[in-house]
Amino acid sequence: MSLVTHLPGAGVRKRGRRPTAVGGVGPLGLGVAMLWLSLIVLLPLAAVTTRAFDNGLIGFWDAINAPAARSALILTTVISVIVALINVVAGTLIAWVLVRDEFPGKRFFNALIDLPFALPTIVASIVLLTLYGPRSPINLELNATRPALIIALLFVTLPFVVRSVQPVLIEVDREAEQAAASLGASNRTIFRRIVLPALGPALLGGAGLAFARAIGEFGSIVLIGGGIPYETEVASQYILKQIEVDRPVNAAAVSVALLAISFIVLLILRTAAARSRRHETGS
Amino acid sequence: MITVDTVSKRFGEYTALDAVSLEVPEGSLTALLGPSGSGKSTLLRIIGGLELPDAGVIRIDGEDVTKVPPQRRGIGFVFQHYAAFRHMTVRDNVAFGLTVRKQPKARIEARTSELLGIVGLAGYAERYPNQLSGGQRQRMALARALAVEPRVLLLDEPFGALDAKVRAELREWLRRLHEEVEVTTLLVTHDQEEAMSIADRIAVMDNARIEQVGGPRELYDRPANPFVAGFLGAVSQLGDRLVRPHDILIETDALDGGLEAQVQRVVHLGFEVRVELMLTDGAEVSAQLTRQTVDELELAHGDIVWLHAAPTTVLPDAGPDAAATVDPGPEVAGERAA
Numbered sequence: 001m002s003l004v005t006h007l008p009g010a011g012v013r014k015r016g017r018r019p020t021a022v023g024g025v026g027p028l029g030l031g032v033a034m035l036w037l038s039l040i041v042l043l044p045l046a047a048v049t050t051r052a053f054d055n056g057l058i059g060f061w062d063a064i065n066a067p068a069a070r071s072a073l074i075l076t077t078v079i080s081v082i083v084a085l086i087n088v089v090a091g092t093l094i095a096w097v098l099v100r101d102e103f104p105g106k107r108f109f110n111a112l113i114d115l116p117f118a119l120p121t122i123v124a125s126i127v128l129l130t131l132y133g134p135r136s137p138i139n140l141e142l143n144a145t146r147p148a149l150i151i152a153l154l155f156v157t158l159p160f161v162v163r164s165v166q167p168v169l170i171e172v173d174r175e176a177e178q179a180a181a182s183l184g185a186s187n188r189t190i191f192r193r194i195v196l197p198a199l200g201p202a203l204l205g206g207a208g209l210a211f212a213r214a215i216g217e218f219g220s221i222v223l224i225g226g227g228i229p230y231e232t233e234v235a236s237q238y239i240l241k242q243i244e245v246d247r248p249v250n251a252a253a254v255s256v257a258l259l260a261i262s263f264i265v266l267l268i269l270r271t272a273a274a275r276s277r278r279h280e281t282g283s
Numbered sequence: 284m285i286t287v288d289t290v291s292k293r294f295g296e297y298t299a300l301d302a303v304s305l306e307v308p309e310g311s312l313t314a315l316l317g318p319s320g321s322g323k324s325t326l327l328r329i330i331g332g333l334e335l336p337d338a339g340v341i342r343i344d345g346e347d348v349t350k351v352p353p354q355r356r357g358i359g360f361v362f363q364h365y366a367a368f369r370h371m372t373v374r375d376n377v378a379f380g381l382t383v384r385k386q387p388k389a390r391i392e393a394r395t396s397e398l399l400g401i402v403g404l405a406g407y408a409e410r411y412p413n414q415l416s417g418g419q420r421q422r423m424a425l426a427r428a429l430a431v432e433p434r435v436l437l438l439d440e441p442f443g444a445l446d447a448k449v450r451a452e453l454r455e456w457l458r459r460l461h462e463e464v465e466v467t468t469l470l471v472t473h474d475q476e477e478a479m480s481i482a483d484r485i486a487v488m489d490n491a492r493i494e495q496v497g498g499p500r501e502l503y504d505r506p507a508n509p510f511v512a513g514f515l516g517a518v519s520q521l522g523d524r525l526v527r528p529h530d531i532l533i534e535t536d537a538l539d540g541g542l543e544a545q546v547q548r549v550v551h552l553g554f555e556v557r558v559e560l561m562l563t564d565g566a567e568v569s570a571q572l573t574r575q576t577v578d579e580l581e582l583a584h585g586d587i588v589w590l591h592a593a594p595t596t597v598l599p600d601a602g603p604d605a606a607a608t609v610d611p612g613p614e615v616a617g618e619r620a621a
Binding site: 185194 | 331332333352353354355356358359360362364366367368369370379380383384424427428430431
């Protein structure tokens with residue numbers, strides 16, 4: 001054994017290893033993560049994108065511009081935006097009550113929030129159909145209407161905003177709110193100028209997740225929505241129908257359009273969230 | 284002027300304030316001094332309207348504000364951890380109170396710039412709080428509180444989160460600022476040195492009560508009880524008397540009587556020298572001498588000496604439970620007081 005191996009620096013070089021910082025990632029970890037992401041996420045996405053353009057760019061455009069396809073895509077996007085907006089308000093309110101108020105059964109209600117997550121979406125559809133479908137016990141028959149779509153999507157996407165906002169709200173600096181009060185700010189002003197900016201990134205994140213989930217939702221609306229073309233047929237239902245009538249290229253094209261909408265919206269919201277978070281880190 | 288009249292507050296089983304009364308004179312800088320859990324922060328928060336008392340009355344300039352919300356009390360409140368509005372620039376932080384009062388733009392601009400100048404942050408107006416040091420953030424918080432020209436300024440351990448050097452600088456700075464602005468100020472602290480160096484009046488609190496109120500010198504020289512004596516400075520027990528360590532006289536012969544003791548250790552701390560002694564009954568006593576005195580006496584480990592209390596010392600007698608109360612010791616800095 002040579003003397004060189006006793007020098008720590010030389011020993012490291014001999015085994016051809018670079019030292020990894022504490023908490024850092026070695027080349028192996030990085031490689032595995034990238035490979036996994038590629039196999040599980042990127043490869044299928046690439047496959048469907050390729051399929052979507054089987055009939056060329058014009059074929060793709062014709063597929064998503066067919067009247068029924070266009071109608072389904074627009075309906076899906078508009079309804080998803082509405083659902084995300086409603087959830088931002090309702091989810092913030094629920095998170096607020098769960099964090100700031102003490103009331104009997106609070107733990108029960110807190111657990112209840114996650115139920116739409118845990119519930120199989122087809123079960124959600126049946127649950128909603130029982131309440132709002134034919135022979136509705138509350139005499140509110142919404143079966144196969146657009147409000148029914150919105151209610152179903154609100155149901156399954158509620159946890160996203162609540163669970164995004166809740167931890168941030170717990171961490172909000174209560175003393176900053178008290179300082180604002182001592183400076184004369186009303187409760188409304190305190191919420192608007194002190195609390196809301198702190199919640200901003202969480203709200204945008206939660207809204208993005210709710211939107212992305214709503215735009216692709218299938219199970220929870222398949223029964224209550226009715227799937228009436230030009231009326232209540234959402235993009236996912238249209239895609240299934242195209243598969244059933246053996247037009248896989250059309251199905252792939254609409255899928256890629258959905259993917260693109262989802263991706264663009266998430267990108268915009270992430271940029272906005274990063275911007276509103278910038279000052280907090282002082283960069 | 285702030286008047287606290289027999290205010291009580293309980294949190295469940297815990298009594299935070301037990302019929303506390305206090306007057307903070309107009310224009311004074313008064314310190315509320317006490318160990319953590321003594322109720323001093325609760326009292327400050329009740330004066331500020333951030334907490335409601337169970338009983339009693341708070342008056343500011345004679346007006347009963349007990350049920351007035353903090354927004355309309357005319358107070359400025361400064362918190363230990365700055366309570367900065369993190370998404371606003373330093374300028375917007377300072378201007379906040381004026382903005383919500385819908386003051387004219389030009390006036391807000393002028394007043395904000397003036398205050399940023401006073402607290403030495405003129406060049407930092409467009410920065411965000413996270414780009415400031417702790418000391419700068421606290422100065423920003425002070426400017427923000429002063430911007431609305433409050434009737435009283437309430438400071439809750441304002442320097443508790445800062446390191447020792449910055450703390451000393453800010454103390455000195457606050458004292459000068461107070462001479463300049465002359466707003467009635469109440470400052471909560473657990474640090475007796477801070478209270479003594481900054482305040483013209485000190486109210487010492489312990490166990491939900493105010494033990495004594497007076498000037499720093501008065502409290503140090505004539506404490507009302509062993510707790511106040513011990514909290515404002517070190518005390519040693521000589522027989523049944525409490526004595527400040529610098530009021531212990533050491534003789535190397537027994538001519539005038541005195542208590543016999545043996546030198547355990549001589550610790551040189553620069554100008555002052557701490558002599559640790561053991562009495563014949565085994566009790567330990569710490570005396571503080573000048574270097575010159577120690578050199579003249581030629582004190583060394585193992586010497587037998589005789590101790591006297593200097594005639595100037597007027598501390599209260601040690602009660603039966605004196606041993607438990609003479610040494611509360613300063614708390615860990617930054618600890619949140621209840």
